[in-house]
Amino acid sequence: QLQLQESGPGLVKPSETLSLICIVSGGSISSSDYFWDWIRQPPGKGLEWIGSIYYSGSTYYNPSLKSRVSISVDTSQNQFSLKVNSVTAADTALYYCARKGWDGIDYWGQGTLVTVSS
Amino acid sequence: EILMTQSPATLSVSPGERATLSCRVGQYISSNLAWYQQKPGQAPRLLIYDASTRATGIPARFTGSGSGTEFTLTISSLQSEDFAVYYCQQYNNWPLSTFGQGTKVEIK
Numbered sequence: 760q761l762q763l764q765e766s767g768p769g770l771v772k773p774s775e776t777l778s779l780i781c782i783v784s785g786g787s788i789s790s791s792d793y794f795w796d797w798i799r800q801p802p803g804k805g806l807e808w809i810g811s812i813y814y815s816g817s818t819y820y821n822p823s824l825k826s827r828v829s830i831s832v833d834t835s836q837n838q839f840s841l842k843v844n845s846v847t848a849a850d851t852a853l854y855y856c857a858r859k860g861w862d863g864i865d866y867w868g869q870g871t872l873v874t875v876s877s
Numbered sequence: 878e879i880l881m882t883q884s885p886a887t888l889s890v891s892p893g894e895r896a897t898l899s900c901r902v903g904q905y906i907s908s909n910l911a912w913y914q915q916k917p918g919q920a921p922r923l924l925i926y927d928a929s930t931r932a933t934g935i936p937a938r939f940t941g942s943g944s945g946t947e948f949t950l951t952i953s954s955l956q957s958e959d960f961a962v963y964y965c966q967q968y969n970n971w972p973l974s975t976f977g978q979g980t981k982v983e984i985k
Contacts, residue, residue: 794972805979806913806921806964811972819972822878855920859972863911863932867920 761786763856763868770874771850777843777873781856788837789814794859797830797841799852800870807852811859812839846875879903879967883977889985896952898980900965905945909969912941912950915979916961924963925950952982960984 767779781795788795797809810820812830820828824843832839843850851874858866880903890896900910908928913921923932925941928948938953952959965977 796972798976806915806966806976808966808974808976813972821973857920859974861971862930863923863926863966863968864913864921865923865932870920 761858761866763858763866765854765856765868765871767854767871767873769872770876771846772877773847773875774845777841777846777850777875779841779854779856779871779873780838781840781868782836782838783858784837788832788839789834792860794819795832795839796857796859796864798855798857798864800855801849801852809841809843809854848875851875879906879969879975881965881967881975881977883963883965883980885980886978887981887983889983890955891985892957893954894985896955896959896982898950898952898963898982900943900948900950900977902946902948902967904969906967906969908944909967909971910941910943910948911966911968912939913964913966914959914961915964921964955982 762784764782771777794811796811827844829842853870855870856868857864882901884899910928912925915921929941940951942949962979962981964979968974
């Protein structure tokens, strides 16, 4: 059974960089059938797609976040990462990592809450 | 960015009744749309992809329809476990995607 687990600091100061890792277990991140996504959800609000990465390293970002976001993959560790630069309170959210195939996002992590505050 | 509009924001339905949720997309996306269910404290769950195909293990009471710019999720007879928030997601320029703002289905 595929599992995804997010990890990283739960508190980040304004203007600093948010960094999260998603560890994939029970399956290979190098599968040619899937992209690996980051999605976030501010408290009490809806879902926002942040971006996707393929095992080859190809990346695709939400245009509204593209200037501040970077996603990378480490196939040797079966994990992928998210960085968001110059964070503000508006970046406070539950951050999910997920697997996306042609038939939708079928596996999600449990989510990790990141609060931006001094 | 493709604009997604879900309506209504909140839908009050009695158990056993039918629920009809709408998702309107700001440009033509063929059938490149999915629906997700999210319960409090849980990650979203894929219900429907390609506008009308049920994901693995999804009960037949969930039906997706539509194409182009207008889409509908119908829950034929609401069960207690169906009260949740539902999101549509377009992926016409896959792997880029956009979510709607969600419809909360609550008990009437």
